[in-house]
Structure formats: structure tokens, C-alpha cells
Amino acid sequence: MKKLTLLASAAMIVLATSCDKKTTTTTPTTTTTPTPTTPTPPSPTPTASDLYGGLVSIKMEYNSQPAGSPIPVTLDMELASAFFNVTPGGTTFTDAGTVSVNTYNLEKATNNAYTKMAMVGQTPSSLDFGSGSSAKSAWTVGGSGSVAGFSYSHNIAFPDYSGTLPSSITKSSGISFTFNSGSLTGADSVIVFIASGNTSFTKTYAANAGSVTISASDLSALTAVSDNSALLEVCPYKYNFVTLNSKKYVFIKEQAVVKNININ
Secondary structure, eight states: OHHHHHHHHHHHTTHHHHTTOOOSOOOOEEEOOOOTTOOSOOOOOOOOTTEEEEEEEEEEEEEEOOTTOSSOEEEEEEEEEEEEBSSTTOSOBOOOSOEEETTEEOEEOTTSOEEEEEETTSSSSOOOOOOGGGOOOEEEEOOBTTBOOEEEEOOOOOOEEOOOOOSEEOGGGOEEEEESTTTEESOSEEEEEEEETTEEEEEEEETTOEEEEEOHHHHTTSOOEEEEEEEEEEEEEEEEEEEETTEEEEEEEEEEEEEEEEEO
């Protein structure tokens, strides 16, 4: 279960970039990954100066093949996250009462960030996000203090990345992806996230960036591993700014394609 929590944490890192509403490539950075003992995803850090919060729906496809095992494992997960700023564009969150998506109540952390994860074999097994034209994220915010309650149905389709992730990365060779209408639909932008040991790499691209390469110098700080313990994520997302009760919120739909890999 700790490993699944780490996977969820890694996927939720994209919230920090998602709220920026940019479709151009950003400068890559090397950061420390969340540790398996962290019980909640990292706090999102929105940059829009007039943003009062964000509500995010994520569908994750996790592929793993543990070292020595001949059988690959695929897990489908659904995650929800919400945050409400004390001041617009700030990084301190406030209580918003009960927050739910599709009638599933999110859990509030001590920093007032809200999260919920569902997968087969757990309770709940699904957040009922659906797919395609039937996708739905019916949000209800009870409200508390400075946050007035509201309801909003964010019922657009989830983004979809159809590319294949490699089983290993050779740092000296870099790695390339193609982001265009043939491999990516329903997205504004896409984030590539690679984590190994206590090192990670994150970079954002426009959904129509075409062929992109993450260079050897970009990957040089990553820890080499041969036990399939590194993570590679491709996370396309689409956002929608909505004004409710005279406050601006961002609603995000995201897909996270995740794979355990080796790094040479």
C-alpha cells in the first residue's frame, strides 16, 4: 500500500504545473521525490494571481514488472484532489467543508488539501469518473468560512496518451517522445516526470509539441537502478477556469500513464 501511495504522490506533482495554464515548454528542474512514508500527495502550488483553488480528476494507468517476476502487473486507479487558497494565488489552504466528487467525499489533510484515491480491491474501487463522452466529475463543495459552497459538473472527456513507455532509459542517450494529434487527444499540455531514488526530473510540453527529446544532460542527475524501481510518467491534462461565487477556480482533467523502469 505504501508503494501505491508513492505512485499517487508522484502523479499529483503535476498539479503544481497544471495550474499555470501554459502551453509552452518550461525549464526542467531536478527535485526530491515524495517518500513512501508520506501519507498524502504533495501540495499543489498554483501561480495564477487571481486563483482561489483547484479541483482535479486523475485517471492513472500503472504498469509494473517487479524484478525477477515474469508477469507484468497493470493497475487502474482514479484520484481526486482539491485545494482552496486563503488568498488568491497563495499557497496556504483553507477549510472548505465537505468536498466530494461523484458523491465520494475527499479526505482533508492537516494542511487543508483534499484527496481521494480509488482502485480495484480497495474501498472505494472507483470514483465513477467514466470515460469518453460519458466521463463525469460532479463536484460538490459544502463551504466553510471564506469558501462559499458550490456545485459544478466538469464533464469533459479525459485526455488520452496512446504512446508506449520504454522499459528502461539510458541516461547518456536521452529519451524522445512524440506529442501530436496521433498520440495525444483532449489535452492542453503534457508533463513528463521521471523519478529514481531521491532524484527526479519534470518538464512540461505543449500537447502539439511534436517530437521532443530529453537530453543526456537533463537526465544526468538521476540515480541509476536495475530493479525496475524508477518511475516514468506521461501526464496529459486539460484545464477549465470557472468563476463561482465571484471567485476563480480551475478544474482539471488528467491522465497519468505510469511505468516502473530501469535507468542505466
